Each structure stands twice: as C-alpha cells, then as structure tokens.
Amino acid sequence: MAYEFDFGAIVPHWKLLFDGVILTTELTVIGAVVGVGFGIMGAWARASRAPVISQIVGIYVELIRNTPFLVQLFFIFFGLPALGVKLTEFQAAVLAMIVNLGVYSTEIIRAGIQAVPQGQIEAAQSLAMNRLQIFRYVVILPALKKIWPALSSQIVIVMLGSSVCSQIAAEELTFGANYIQAINFRAFEVYFIVTGIYLVMSILLRMSLKVLGNYLFERRRHV
Amino acid sequence: MSLVELHAIHKSFGELEVLKGIDLAIDEGQVIALIGKSGSGKSTLLRTINGLEQIDSGVIMVGGNKISERDTDLLALRLQVGMVFQQFNLFPHYTALENVMLSPQVVKKQSKVEAKEIAEEMLAKVGLADKMMHYPDQLSGGQQQRVAIARALAMKPKVLLCDEVTSALDPELVNEVLAVVRKLAEEGMTLVMVTHEMRFAREVCDKLVFMHQGRIHETGDPEEVFSNPKTSELASFVGGLA
Ligand SMILES: Nc1ncnc2c1ncn2[C@@H]1O[C@H](COP(=O)(O)OP(=O)(O)O)[C@@H](O)[C@H]1O
Numbered sequence: 001m002a003y004e005f006d007f008g009a010i011v012p013h014w015k016l017l018f019d020g021v022i023l024t025t026e027l028t029v030i031g032a033v034v035g036v037g038f039g040i041m042g043a044w045a046r047a048s049r050a051p052v053i054s055q056i057v058g059i060y061v062e063l064i065r066n067t068p069f070l071v072q073l074f075f076i077f078f079g080l081p082a083l084g085v086k087l088t089e090f091q092a093a094v095l096a097m098i099v100n101l102g103v104y105s106t107e108i109i110r111a112g113i114q115a116v117p118q119g120q121i122e123a124a125q126s127l128a129m130n131r132l133q134i135f136r137y138v139v140i141l142p143a144l145k146k147i148w149p150a151l152s153s154q155i156v157i158v159m160l161g162s163s164v165c166s167q168i169a170a171e172e173l174t175f176g177a178n179y180i181q182a183i184n185f186r187a188f189e190v191y192f193i194v195t196g197i198y199l200v201m202s203i204l205l206r207m208s209l210k211v212l213g214n215y216l217f218e219r220r221r222h223v
Numbered sequence: 224m225s226l227v228e229l230h231a232i233h234k235s236f237g238e239l240e241v242l243k244g245i246d247l248a249i250d251e252g253q254v255i256a257l258i259g260k261s262g263s264g265k266s267t268l269l270r271t272i273n274g275l276e277q278i279d280s281g282v283i284m285v286g287g288n289k290i291s292e293r294d295t296d297l298l299a300l301r302l303q304v305g306m307v308f309q310q311f312n313l314f315p316h317y318t319a320l321e322n323v324m325l326s327p328q329v330v331k332k333q334s335k336v337e338a339k340e341i342a343e344e345m346l347a348k349v350g351l352a353d354k355m356m357h358y359p360d361q362l363s364g365g366q367q368q369r370v371a372i373a374r375a376l377a378m379k380p381k382v383l384l385c386d387e388v389t390s391a392l393d394p395e396l397v398n399e400v401l402a403v404v405r406k407l408a409e410e411g412m413t414l415v416m417v418t419h420e421m422r423f424a425r426e427v428c429d430k431l432v433f434m435h436q437g438r439i440h441e442t443g444d445p446e447e448v449f450s451n452p453k454t455s456e457l458a459s460f461v462g463g464l465a
C-alpha cells in the first residue's frame with residue numbers, strides 16, 4: 001500500500017509552525033547580535049598584551065568548540081539549576097546560542113584583526129592613539145569587512161543549529177514540527193515543509209547579512 | 224636643551240644587537256639626515272625615538288622629560304614626535320580628509336569643525352586640497368605619502384620622523400614628496416629623515432648622521448661630510464652611491 005501524501009493535514013497546525021519561525025528568528029537575532037558582540041570582545045581579549053587574559057579566553061574557546069552544542073544546551077538547562085541558576089527554555093536556548101556564536105566569532109574576528117596590516121596599527125600608534133582607540137577606529141571595521149562572509153556563514157549555521165533547542169522544549173520551528181507529527185503522524189509532510197522553511201529562512205538571513213554588510217562597509221564620508 | 228635627547232641607547236632583537244649605544248640630540252629647527260647601509264639600524268633608531276620599539280637600555284628625553292615605557296609616557300612622547308613611514312600606512316576606510324582628522328578628534332578631542340579646519344589646512348599645505356574626499360586607493364603613491372605627512376602634521380608634533388618616505392614610490396613621484404619635505408624644512412620644522420636621496424640631504428639638511436653596524440659612525444655638516452669623509456666606511460658608502 002502506497003503512502004498517501006496529505007499536506008492538507010498540516011494546515012490546521014500552521015500557527016505552531018508560524019510561532020516556531022518567530023521564535024527561531026528571535027533566537028537567531030539575539031544570538032547573533034549579542035554573540036558577535038562577545039566575539040568582538042573575545043577577539044580583543046585574545047589580542048591582549050596580558051597573556052593570562054588571552055589564555056583564559058583561549059581555553060574557553062577551545063572548551064566550547066570541542067564539545068557538542070546539545071550537551072552545552074543540556075548543561076545550561078538541566079545542569080545549571082544545581083548551582084541555583086534556573087532558566088526558562090527560551091533563556092537557556094538563547095544563552096547557548098550566544099555562547100556558541102561568541103566563541104566561533106571570536107576566532108573568525110581574530111583572523112580578521114590579524115589581517116589588518118601592522119603598518120596601519122603603527123601609524124595609529126605614532127599618532128598617539130591608545131589601544132582602544134586603535135581597535136575602534138582603525139582595526140575593527142576593516143577586520144569585520146574582511147571576514148564578513150565567514151561570519152555570515154557562521155550565523156546561518158547557528159540559526160540552523162537552533163533546531164537542537166527543541167530538545168529542551170524551546171518552542172522553535174523544529175519543536176513545532178516534532179509536535180505536529182506526533183499528533184497527526186504526517187512526518188514526511190511536516191519535515192518536508194519545515195525543511196523548506198529553514199531553507200527560505202537561511203536564504204533570507206544570508207541576504208539580510210549581505211545588505212547589512214554593504215551598509216556597514218559602504219564608503220560613507222563622515223565629513 | 225635639545226628637543227629630543229638619546230643617551231646610550233641599546234637595542235637587540237634576540238641575539239642581534241642592532242643599536243649599540245646611540246647618543247643623539249635633536250635641536251629645535253634642526254633637519255637631520257640619517258644615512259647608512261641597509262641593516263645598519265636606521266629604522267630601528269627612528270622607531271625607538273617614537274616608542275615603537277622598546278629599548279633595552281639607555282635614556283630618551285623629550286622636552287627635558289625622561290620617557291619611561293608606561294603607556295602614558297609613550298602617548299605623551301608621540302604627541303611631540305610624529306612619524307611618516309615608507310609604506311604610507313593610510314587607513315583604507317577613511318578619506319584623505321578623515322585620515323588627517325581622526326587623531327586630532329579622538330586623541331586631542333578637537334571638535335569636528337576644528338579638526339576639519341586643521342586637516343584642510345594641512346592637506347592644502349601638501350598640495351592636496353583637491354583630493355580631500357578621495358580614499359587612499361584612489362590616490363597615487365606620492366599623493367598617499369603626502370596625505371600621511373599631512374596626517375602627522377595635523378597633530379602639531381615638535382619633531383617629524385621620516386623613514387625613507389620616498390623609497391616605495393615610482394621615480395616620477397619622488398619629487399612631489401621631497402618638495403613637501405623641503406618646504407617643511409624651510410618653514411623651520413624639526414625633521415629627522417632616513418634617506419637615500421643624497422643630493423636632497425646635502426641641500427636641505429643641516430646635520431648628517433652616518434650609521435654603521437648599529438653605531439653612529441660619523442656625523443657633521445652635510446657639505447663637509449660628503450666632500451671630506453673622515454672614515455673609510457663613509458667614504459665607501461658615499462662613493463658607492465655616486
Ligand atoms: N622586528 C625585528 N625583529 C628582528 N630583527 C629585526 C627587526 N627589525 C629589524 N631587525 C633587524 O635589525 C637590523 C637593522 O634593521 P633596520 O633598523 O631596519 O635597518 P635599516 O633601516 O638601517 O635598513 C637588520 O638586521 C634587521 O634585519
């Protein structure tokens with residue numbers, strides 16, 4: 001007996017998927033903005049003259065990069081309450097994404113910083129700028145411009161990775177899909193549709209990041 | 224009292240001792256040419272004066288104050304001593320005008336209006352009044368180097384260090400940069416320049432410092448030193464160039 005496709009069976013549950021898309025988007029936007037913010041600070045710390053600071057951040061980066069996202073998520077959601085830190089599903093999911101993107105973008109942005117010619121930094125030093133001024137006015141924009149494609153890809157990866165947050169019942173898109181197929185057994189149809197939604201979201205996210213990059217790095221005269 | 228005084232400066236890179244006890248005084252209004260073979264330590268010496276290289280021992284005095292390696296001292300030093308590099312090193316994401324305005328604004332906390340006024344003045348001085356809105360990659364090497372000079376001048380340094388500022392330029396662009404340096408010298412700017420332009424050094428500089436193997440080997444009035452070198456090393460250096 002052939003399986004009869006019935007995509008109509010998904011329609012009554014559209015709201016679950018819609019809410020899932022919204023939550024996935026929220027997770028991604030917050031994770032990306034705060035995560036990249038931490039990435040910039042992490043890259044600054046890695047370039048610190050104090051070896052201790054650089055090493056602490058380095059160890060932290062290795063710790064996160066060499067452990068599974070799902071385990072980190074479980075640790076935050078199920079483990080941290082033992083220390084009295086109780087987070088909601090959403091908070092735990094967001095935190096895990098921030099931690100993850102923070103770490104990966106630290107390494108990506110660090111590569112961008114290293115690509116800024118030393119001569120420009122010395123020129124800024126000879127103009128009596130301090131380290132923070134040099135970072136802010138001379139280094140960070142060209143560095144981000146250089147690694148923007150890599151950073152964009154990482155943000156998309158983290159967006160897709162957010163599907164794992166369904167495992168702690170954060171009600172993002174994959175959670176919605178799991179829930180629907182559990183009640184109507186239309187696994188093929190649900191996951192087919194959700195795959196398509198992720199695909200569209202990825203494409204839209206990439207396009208948005210491209211537009212944002214063009215805006216950020218566009219030659220804009222300030223005077 | 225000299226503007227900048229160096230006493231017994233020693234500097235090594237690992238095993239390699241590059242500066243072997245340098246004594247040098249830079250007086251106000253003086254134009255000093257630093258010459259010598261490649262690898263003799265000229266760049267290292269200039270970078271030392273600007274605090275870009277830490278010295279192993281010796282004393283650097285600026286305006287009578289001893290410079291330590293604390294950041295605040297370094298910044299104070301660099302407010303007095305500007306530097307122009309062989310490779311221009313303009314900031315690629317800023318226009319010529321913004322390159323020149325940046326440091327007065329963020330370091331000296333000048334208002335935008337004030338910084339712009341000074342930047343325009345400096346860019347006009349180096350002959351680039353019509354290129355202010357150009358980005359570095361829209362400028363020739365000679366123009367970029369003149370922007371770099373304007374950028375250093377906008378901080379109103381007491382001394383300007385120039386490290387082979389024409390060496391990276393195509394021959395036809397050398398003169399426009401030298402003309403700017405000559406003008407600065409004539410206006411009374413204190414300059415220390417590493418250069419291979421011996422004719423220029425002879426005409427413009429009032430003191431010649433010949434470095435050889437990490438030491439100041441011979442020094443004196445350019446005319447005098449060129450026509451009558453006392454050491455065989457300088458004689459062969461000058462001879463090799465002719
Ligand atoms: N950062 C550095 N690390 C190691 N060696 C260096 C460094 N900078 C310069 N040197 C060495 O020091 C010597 C003097 O260099 P430099 O001051 O650039 O000479 P010059 O400008 O007279 O050509 C050279 O042998 C050079 O290779």
Ligand SMILES: [Mg+2]
Pocket residue numbers: 265266267387
């Ligand atoms: Mg040199």
